[in-house]
Amino acid sequence: MNSSAVTYLQTTHNDMLVNKQKSNAAYEKIYAIVRCIPRGMVATYGQIASLVDKCTPRMVGYAMARLSFDSSVPWQRVVNSNGEISIRAHGGRCSEQKELLEYEGIPFDSKERVNLSIYRWNPDY
Secondary structure (H helix, E strand, O other), rough: OOOHHHHHHHHHHHHHHHHHHHHHHHHHHHHHHHHHOOOOOEEEHHHHHHHOOOOOHHHHHHHHHHHOOOOOOOHHHEEOOOOEOOOOOOOOOOOHHHHHHHHOOOOOOOEEEEOOHHHHHOOOO
């Protein structure tokens, strides 16, 4: 391998490490906000993204998907902009999310949506 190829690989690897550190920092901010959502309330991916600098709703979704099953982050309180549970790329957890929200007293309508006008969390930020 020539020296320019080695330099390219080192630079690419370093860039990947920096990007991973940035995403980890952003994820920690996302998790901190999600921990603030009170029991019996929900927030949307977009709502959380708007509270984190340079964040998108998709990034919030990735952060939620990355959580372990024994996480203390109340991931179930994050729904899409229609008040629906978003289908995970790898399936699973949708029925668990609905059960957890119903246990917290959040009902679903006949179209499997949470009424955001009633149950949307409005932080005092």
